[in-house]
Amino acid sequence: MTLWGLFMQADWVVKTVMVLLLLASVYVWAIAFEKFTSLRKARAEADAFEDRFWSGGSLDELFRREGEQPNHPFAAVFSAGMREWRRSTQAGAGSMMVAGTKERVERAMGVTIQREMERLEKRMTFLANTGSAAPFIGLFGTVWGIMNSFTAIASMQNTNLAVVAPGIAEALFATAIGLIAAIPAVLIYNMLTSNLAKFAARMEGFAAEFGAILARQTEAAAAPGRPAPAPTPAAE
Template sequence: MDQTVSSSALGAVAAAGLSPLGLFLHASIVVKLVMIGLVGCSIFVWAVIVEKFFLFRRVNREATEFEDRFWSGGSLDDLYDSDGAKPLHPLAAVFGAAMGEWRRSARIPGVDLARGGVRDRVDRAINITVTREIERVNRRVVFLATVGPVAPFVGLFGTVWGIMHSFSAIAAMHNTNLSVVAPGISEALFATAIGLVTAIPAYIAYNVISAAVDHFAERLEAFGTEFAAILSRQSEERS
């Protein structure tokens, strides 16, 4: 009876030691630092994923609403005064930059709005604004691109260090029993597991977000091209 209780107690201790918290608490200081760093990166990765999810939902919804107002046939000057002068989203910023440049040129006495210089300035304003807005949308995505390939190697470093530490303990104890070896090896491999759990979402999210950024950039560029054509046509009609 006592032997059965003793075996059960040892089993419970072993199970507690192989739990995630137990593996962390019994790991060496270097492996603990690796685990903490990877967990911190994982939290930031998920924060970026959530932030970009809501960001793209918002900017696409606002872009759709703005395009509906733009193509409704209303006055471009009124739309500029309401949305373009102080833009609150990327598409309005592209519209505001182009319209603002065109209006400034129109106020210059004797300037032919149909000439190439005005069109070039409008195109330049559109391109600069698209680039700036995409950079804002793409902010912190480079972190995902860094964590994706690096995190597994950081976890592997923790694993290698943990195994070295375990072998040193085995040599000091002169005991190669599996019950002695298993906890140390498990602690070391746990670092690799955390590295993979951190890297996989980061890698997937980077590809998905990059595709979303490219799609949104194409949307901004397409709108800018269409609007530049409208301004060019209006310039020719005024000439």
């Protein structure tokens, strides 16, 4: 009546259910490790980038250093906004440039935020599906095992508990494995969803502040006879 013994004597359908649930549980923990590590790295890179951004230096210089090949979400948002601002200010002039540039910059940064969040949220669907489906998959194995137990009772014409107990135990073991896979998946999914929402809000806040800086520079560039100054956070 050991756990290994219950697994070995189970029907092949119940064994398949157990193996699938165990593999799903391992993959859940692998996803959790990868996601928490990625988020911790992304937050550290965001802190370092914001320090450089608000240091008062030229954003043109910051764009030359990091914007051409961004390697983290905040740099990607900055690069998208700066690149669109440069294109728009070089192509337009006057009041039409102000309205059009602001809209295009915001759209470019919004699309980049969405793309970066999709990358960070990759494989989150598996956690949600495991959390919702694993108990029912385990229950299927349990029902199948209990059906086999009742079949054994009918064929042996013996209702002694010692006869049916192993079959019932292995059937309930499938439900236990389903819960082992589902409970961590639900908890991890909720934690990651909360952390990802906070990170997305932080990127949106940065994009709004950066967009305000570029909007003021665009208005200054649209004034007659005035060249576009290099954008800098000191304008805040």
